[in-house]
Amino acid sequence: MSQHAVEANFDGLVGPTHNYAGLSWGNVASKSNVRSVSNPKEAALQGLAKMKRLADRGYVQGILPPHERPHLPTLRALGFTGSDAEILTKVAAEAPSILAAVSSASPMWTANAATVSPSADTTDHRVHFTPANLSAKFHRSIEHEVTGRALKAIFTDESYFAHHRALPSVSHFGDEGAANHTRLCSGYGEPGVELFVYGQIAFNEDAPAPVKYPARQTLEASQAIARLHGLKDRNLVFAQQNPAAIDAGVFHNDVIAVGNGNTLFYHEMAFLEEERVLADIRSRLSGAELEAVRVSSTDVPLEDAVASYLFNSQLLNTPDGMLLAVPGECREIESVSRYLDSLLASGGPITSVEVFDVKQSMRNGGGPACLRLRVVLTDDELKAINRGVILTDQLYERLTTWVEAHYRDELSQEELGDPMLLEEVRKALDELTGILGLGSIYDFQL
Numbered sequence: 001m002s003q004h005a006v007e008a009n010f011d012g013l014v015g016p017t018h019n020y021a022g023l024s025w026g027n028v029a030s031k032s033n034v035r036s037v038s039n040p041k042e043a044a045l046q047g048l049a050k051m052k053r054l055a056d057r058g059y060v061q062g063i064l065p066p067h068e069r070p071h072l073p074t075l076r077a078l079g080f081t082g083s084d085a086e087i088l089t090k091v092a093a094e095a096p097s098i099l100a101a102v103s104s105a106s107p108m109w110t111a112n113a114a115t116v117s118p119s120a121d122t123t124d125h126r127v128h129f130t131p132a133n134l135s136a137k138f139h140r141s142i143e144h145e146v147t148g149r150a151l152k153a154i155f156t157d158e159s160y161f162a163h164h165r166a167l168p169s170v171s172h173f174g175d176e177g178a179a180n181h182t183r184l185c186s187g188y189g190e191p192g193v194e195l196f197v198y199g200q201i202a203f204n205e206d207a208p209a210p211v212k213y214p215a216r217q218t219l220e221a222s223q224a225i226a227r228l229h230g231l232k233d234r235n236l237v238f239a240q241q242n243p244a245a246i247d248a249g250v251f252h253n254d255v256i257a258v259g260n261g262n263t264l265f266y267h268e269m270a271f272l273e274e275e276r277v278l279a280d281i282r283s284r285l286s287g288a289e290l291e292a293v294r295v296s297s298t299d300v301p302l303e304d305a306v307a308s309y310l311f312n313s314q315l316l317n318t319p320d321g322m323l324l325a326v327p328g329e330c331r332e333i334e335s336v337s338r339y340l341d342s343l344l345a346s347g348g349p350i351t352s353v354e355v356f357d358v359k360q361s362m363r364n365g366g367g368p369a370c371l372r373l374r375v376v377l378t379d380d381e382l383k384a385i386n387r388g389v390i391l392t393d394q395l396y397e398r399l400t401t402w403v404e405a406h407y408r409d410e411l412s413q414e415e416l417g418d419p420m421l422l423e424e425v426r427k428a429l430d431e432l433t434g435i436l437g438l439g440s441i442y443d444f445q446l
Contacts, residue, residue, distance in 0.1 A: 011047060188261075326353055
């Protein structure tokens with residue numbers, strides 16, 4: 001039986017080492033701003049402002065904490081020895097690329113944190129979480145253990161929540177989390193259709209695959225998560241991302257498609273077998289007809305879609321239709337801005353567009369949708385979570401004060417080896433876990 005449920009957004013709080021190292025091959029924005037000076041304080045405040053705007057409109061808004069960076073346990077596992085300060089000095093001199101990788105604030109993009117299946121879809125009627133192994137990129141492959149600890153500290157009650165370990169960290173089971181997963185439904189508390197989008201079939205070398213940039217998600221990983229979460233065929237659609245789109249810089253499906261409720265908003269280059277994918281969704285979606293909002297290359301060229309992150313926007317229910325929360329860049333690129341105006345005039349399911357300033361994140365390759373993990377929760381499940389991470393006016397003020405006290409206004413690549421930065425980060429995170437009521441989740445706390 002269906003229950004009343006809401007979709008909560010858990011945004012990643014931008015970390016104190018937010019910097020532009022250009023670590024993500026295949027992410028055009030990440031590479032184009034390499035070695036620019038970042039502003040961690042501004043980035044964190046922009047992210048908090050986005051959360052606050054949505055919370056003020058009545059959406060359930062949660063927070064996922066940043067990770068400890070630079071990550072000294074990884075450096076020690078790679079053979080660097082000595083005190084923390086000695087290791088940082090040595091790595092900065094001998095292996096600055098490794099230092100940049102273990103200093104990345106990429107956990108801020110919580111669309112990659114995990115794949116989440118609501119209780120309405122799972123056989124045991126619990127909400128299931130699988131942290132993404134993110135094995136395609138070294139700097140992201142070190143995230144899943146702390147991500148798993150954070151999720152368990154928030155979703156603690158085992159009668160409502162099931163937690164799985166990340167898949168094996170090898171390319172055959174490359175998993176990028178919710179960035180390649182979306183859910184379509186007639187209502188959040190109703191059984192839905194979970195759309196898993198993959199870039200390649202790992203065990204079939206003859207299957208279609210991109211040639212320029214790597215496909216980060218495999219069919220095999222998506223199938224494994226569906227098994228772990230106890231999903232049935234009636235709840236599942238597997239779709240291959242168009243290899244040409246990946247080679248154009250669409251490194252995740254959420255850069256070219258976004259879904260909410262019974263609406264799928266996507267570019268015509270999103271899927272390899274578009275008609276089959278839509279037919280499969282329609283045959284499984286119960287209680288509502290699929291609203292497929294297709295954007296043509298004539299209206300929005302693929303390169304403009306990537307540059308603006310039109311599809312890396314949040315699609316949210318409102319009393320009067322759906323709201324598309326877009327990054328400011330969508331109004332700066334003519335074809336995209338013109339399309340948004342025509343979209344609002346079309347009489348379709350998307351009835352309003354609002355601009356959010358997330359420029360610090362955008363310069364590193366992540367828009368509004370990258371910054372949030374969607375978790376559908378029934379009323380009882382919502383009551384069962386750690387409420388310390390739900391944004392309120394008081395928590396917003398406290399976190400703003402916390403950011404102002406602990407974050408730098410500028411951060412360059414050369415400063416990542418500063419032992420004082422590590423001390424600043426650890427002091428800040430130790431305080432943050434107390435503010436959010438998470439307990440000890442970081443290696444330096446254990």
